[in-house]
Amino acid sequence: MTRKQRRLVLIGGSLGVLAVAVALMLNAFRDSIVFFNSPSDVLERHVGPGTRIRLGGLVKTGSLVRSDGLRVRFEVTDGKSELPVAYQGVLPDLFREGQGVVAEGALDGAGTFDADTILAKHDETYMPKEVADALKKSGHWKDEYAPGAVQPVSGANK
Amino acid sequence: MIAELGHYALMLALGVALIQSSMPVIGARSKDPLLMSMATPAALAHFAFIAISFLALAACYVTSDFSVLNVYENSNSQMPLIYRLSSLWGNHEGSMMLWVSILAVFGALVALFGNNLPATLKANALGVQAWIAAAFELFILITSNPFVRIANAPFEGRDLNPILQDPGLAFHPPLLYLGYVGFSITFSFAIAALLEGRIDAAFARWVRPWVLGAWMCLTLGIAGGSYWAYYELGWGGFWFWDPVENASLMPWLAGTALLHSALVMEKREALKVWTILLAILAFSLSLIGTFLVRSGVLTSVHAFATDPRRGIFILAILILFIGGALALYAWRAPLLKQGGLFAPISREGALVFNNLFLVCACATVFVGTLYPLALEALTGDKISVGPPFFNSTFGPLFIPLTIAMPFGPLLGWKRGDLVGAAQRLIVAAVLAAVALAGSFAISRGGPVLAPFGVGIAVFVMAGAVTDIVERTMVLRLPLHVSLRRAWGLPRSAWGTAFAHFGIGATLLGIVAVTAWGSERIAEVKPAQSLQIAGYQVTFDRVFNRAGPNYSDVVGHFTVRRSGQIIGVMEPSRRTFPARQMATTEAALMSRGVSQLYLSLGDPNQDGSVPVRLYFKPDVLLIWLGALFMFCGGALSLSDRRLRIGAPRPARFKAAKKPALQPAE
Secondary structure, X not given: OOHHHHHHHHHHHHHHHHHHHHHHHHHHHHHOEEEEEOHHHHHHOOOOOXXXXXXXXXXXXXXXXXXXXXXEEEEEEOXXXXXXXXXXXXXXXXXXXXOEEEEEEEEOOOOOEEEEEEEEOOOOOOOOHHXXXXXXXXXXXXXXXXXXXXXXXXXXXX | OHHHHHHHHHHHHHHHHHHHHHHHHHHHHHOOHHHHOOHHHHHHHHHHHHHHHHHHHHHHHHOXXXXXXXXXXXXXXXXXXXXHHHHHHOOHHHHHHHHHHHHHHHHHHHHHHOOOOOHHHHHHHHHHHHHHHHHHHHHHHHHOOOOOEOOOOOOOOOOOOHHHOOHHHHHHHHHHHHHHHHHHHHHHHHHHHHHHOOOOHHHHHHHHHHHHHHXXXXXXXXXXXXXXXXXXXXXXXXXXXXXXXXXXXXXXXXXXXXXXXXXXXXXXXXXXXXXXXXXXXXXXXXXXHHHHHHHOOOOOOOOOOOOHHHHHHHHHHHHHHHHHHHHHHHHHHHHOOOOOXXXXXXXXXXXXXXXXXXXXXXXXXXXXHHHHHHHHHHHOOOEEEOHHHHHHHHHHHHHHHHHHOOOHHHOOOOOOOHHHHHHHOXXXXXXXXXXXXXXXXXXXXXXXXXHHHHHHHHHHHHHHHHHHHHHHOOOOOOHHHHHHHHHHOOHHHHHHHHHHHHHHHHHHHHHHHHHHOEEEEEEEOOOOEEEEOOEEEEEEEEEEEEOOOOEEEEEEEEEEEOOEEEEEEOOEEEEEOOOOEEEEEOEEEEEOOEEEEEEEOOOOOOOOEEEEEEEEOOOHHHHHHHHHHHHHHHHHHOOHHHOOOOOHHHHHHHHOOOOOOOOO
């Protein structure tokens, strides 16, 4: 093989692998992307039953009901709209009423959001970014949600 | 006082870095030995000032000086010493300090041990190091100063995030950063080579230890982080395709590719231009990794630090370094001479194959991680790209790579014998087929692809052993001769075998635990039992236990197998009063390389507790494999020809005319 042919093999092979990689990615993008929605988004955009989404907002105070077999129901609110959520399993450590939450799953036929994954915020100063944005959008953002809202900061350096 | 000293030392370090970033580079251009010689003392002075600054911050943490805002926000006097120290890098400001400190240490090492380098290369490389250092120090001083004081010092700090209070996580960030910053050295050398427009095998010889060292630290860091997530987050997942994990995986993939291409460059003077590009990419991904994690631009379970104010500065640093480096590459790379012809089927060809797939796999991770950010910036839509995406892109790309892996070391340089290599791999292939059939028969159900995964994993491991067997001629020569041959083998050959074996082990663990793991999620009352994989786990009682800065609610469980008690498991709910936060402390019981995994929910009023019980078959192989890879790296690093104090072969090689020589 001449130098030129070798180079052609090399470049051809590289382009082939690259094409396969791109095809794999495009294919995966079609099936495995999950959109984030607030309860208002779900109602406004008419998200159909069975479509996998992430639902984010605050756990409505007083809405949490636990029943047998680790079944829980609660409502997620963004201040404007609410959506009932059903989940079976152990809730994350920081799941609390009045706090931010992200649930992944799909709507069932009756308008309940059937969650298979619940993510709560990770500590008391951190709120999921999407939830914070959704709350700001719906006008229900309060400054005490912000990280380190009450800080005794002073000093010339800041 | 100590904090001010640290702050002042940091400013001095910036000043020194500015000198180091300009004078030696100018000197290298104008061939002025005096200017070039400034690089070494400047790098050492820079190290001294950064060391003072870092130690000052560490002193503030150790003595719990809560008049320093950073200490107040992240530490607590009740914590044990190790966590007071590790909270230094458990936050944005402190982790940036750790970053520049490691950078300064590495800069000093290059300055001290780089005497065998060409003077201009050393001056330029140290100059580039100083550019990076100066950018980071400016970033710290302007936007993320850890030495800011509070006027009225509080009595107690706000504590380190409890889930970070763990020995595993105390060492995870330093290891990752050692890896990230290690790649900065190869980056500096690559830029220096581009500035000079000249590069040879000596360059690869010089850069490879740094790549190896960085890669080893990164491997261990990623594995440690994965094991931490496994036992600390309470649901036994070892890899989540979380953006933060991806951020460390991308430099690892690029670094692995770099490791292999540098080999070709060193032995055969080929792939020079490509190696330089990989060196730039590996560090660029490290930079992106550092900032993705620490800037909070990504929504992720790890997002501890959130401050968009720093975003612009970060973006500027990224554009300056990555854009600048790539522009310089586009401009200067055509000047580098190509050399070393090779046939497509050869060791070089195999390494090109490896590079191709690694880089493509890295690209899919990159797209999956950054696409949501780009989409949100462009359209405002928020999406999440989860495990299914990565499983269906990264997975298929990794399969050919692993199948080809055992062939590589058996092929000759320049022109290889594929049939011969395949013949030597027959034993490995048979073993793989047996493992495939065996796991197919035993599993009865489970994913159809899993037995194939086992087959590939066994093939990789057996292939690694085959390489050593072939080289030492065990069974064909008397044992003592074989042993002597084994001793005489280059350490790098052992390194290759160990690392490849490790990949196989990790793969085996991942496949087994994903396909054949089982779980029970239930509420149990005292004396009630759960059955899993032949084990009987009985809940006995709940009791309280106090720790240094937390209190535990512990569940006591007895584990039996065919009626025999084999141990107790004590998972707990740990409450940290300082942050009013609870964490789940899972209980693990190892059975061989498999594990029982038990975690506890909040106990109910009626005395029952929600539990998650998992059986994780072969799960420990995932991290044992990483240990093997680390050992492989260490063996390779100890190879004679890579020892830092052995300049002779490098010079000898460099003196020879490059390109178009017959091989050996």
